[in-house]
Amino acid sequence: MSVVAGDPCFDQLQVSAPFRENYRRALGIRPDQKLIVLSSTWGRGSILASDESDTDLLRRVLAELPVDEYRVLAAVHCNAWYGHGAWQLQSWLAPLTEHGLLLPVPDTETWKAALLAADGILGDHGSLTMYGISLGIPTVLGSFAESKVAPESPMARLGKVLPRFSAHRPFLPQIEEAAAAQRGSAELRQLRATVTSRPGESAVLLRRLFYQWLELPEPVTPARPRLVPVPSTVPVGYSSPVQRPVYVSAASEERRATVRRYPAPVQRRTMELHLAATHLVADIDDPDARWPRSADVLLLPLGRPHHAAGMVSWEDIAARYPGCALLAVEESEDGCLALLRDGMRLRARWHGRRPSWTSAAIAASVVHDHTMSTMSSPGPVCLQVAIGAEGETGLLDVTVL
DSSP states (O other), X not given: OOOOOOOHHHHHHHHHGGGHHHHHHHTTOOTTOEEEEEEEOSSTTSGGGSSSSTTHHHHHHHHXXXXXXXXXXXXXXXXXXXXXXXXXXXXXXXXHHTTTOBOOOTTSXXXXXXXXXXXXXXXXXXXXXXXXXXXXXXXEESOOOGGGSOXXXXXXXXXXXXXXXXXXXXXXXXXXXXXXXXXXXXXHHHHHTTSOSSTTOXXXXXXXXXXXXXXXXXXXXXXXXXXXXXXXSOOBOOOOSSOOOEEEEEEEETTEXXXXXXXXXXXXXXXXXXXXXXXXXXXXXXXXXXXXXXXXXXEEOTTOTTOSGGGOOHHXXXXXXXXXXXXXXXXXGGEEEEEETTSOEEEEEEESSOOTTOXXXXXXXXXXXXXXXXXXXXXXXXXXXXXXXXXXXXXEEEEEO
């Protein structure tokens, strides 16, 4: 006997969609950030087992997206978790979770919350890709195994409709182009209608069927889909006591600086076009000495034993860190004291209404770019600072001491 009873997961996602902002807040996604979900099903042909070398596709997305504007979450099929083991999968992805990749464990419904919170998907032939399309999320296929998909099925049609990721182009314009092309697409609208022929009815149909089999009367309470639970914890894989090294562009024009930061350890420096005109920022106490030794901007956060500015001399800095052009001594959350190689000292402080992203590290990058681009004395000046081209601005006062 066959019974057409709808899709419980589809129905659950649809009734939970109005609560998108609740899921975004629970996952730590700021209002000015976008969430990209990388969905990998199990077996050969999935994103994690595609022709790309190991986890390179995930690395590329994490490397190319500005860390202050985007968060990246990997939704890995539970069969991959249980087939390889949690320790093995987390070990494979540790170089990425250390630098911002969110990796929810499979025994929660966090992947559903992430899908509801997502602004874009890099998917494959797994069902999560189809669910994402049903929610209207812009999607690019990072991998698609036609041999794993039934011919003429909705998933096979999806593989023909969606754009494929190109390894020869940056990821960001590809997902932006997908968003523009898929908005209002009649072809995708028709495809969404094939996900289930009984939308919103699965709870009623399945409960009725089960109680008929049990030969018991149904409860009088209405059968309905359960809302996706709000995640109780953010799936952060690693938290470091030192600030992780980043490449930063902080282009200034007419007293406005636009900042973009990229995680340095996941870059392939000779290959990444988005790293043009960037400088390297690193924590002076990073245990991986290659980062502070080659950094343009060194950070000295609060609470370190040698924090006091009077304990820092440029003779020591020049000898130990030959690439350093600016030492930023954090001064609470208001900004930093910037020590330049020529002996000049600047103070950079945020004032007025401060966006959530303001920090001493971002202030230091803005000061570095400003001093590099100013032929005469660099201060005093008040700069408008934004994260990305359309982000909320903060005001940074730079004064000469």
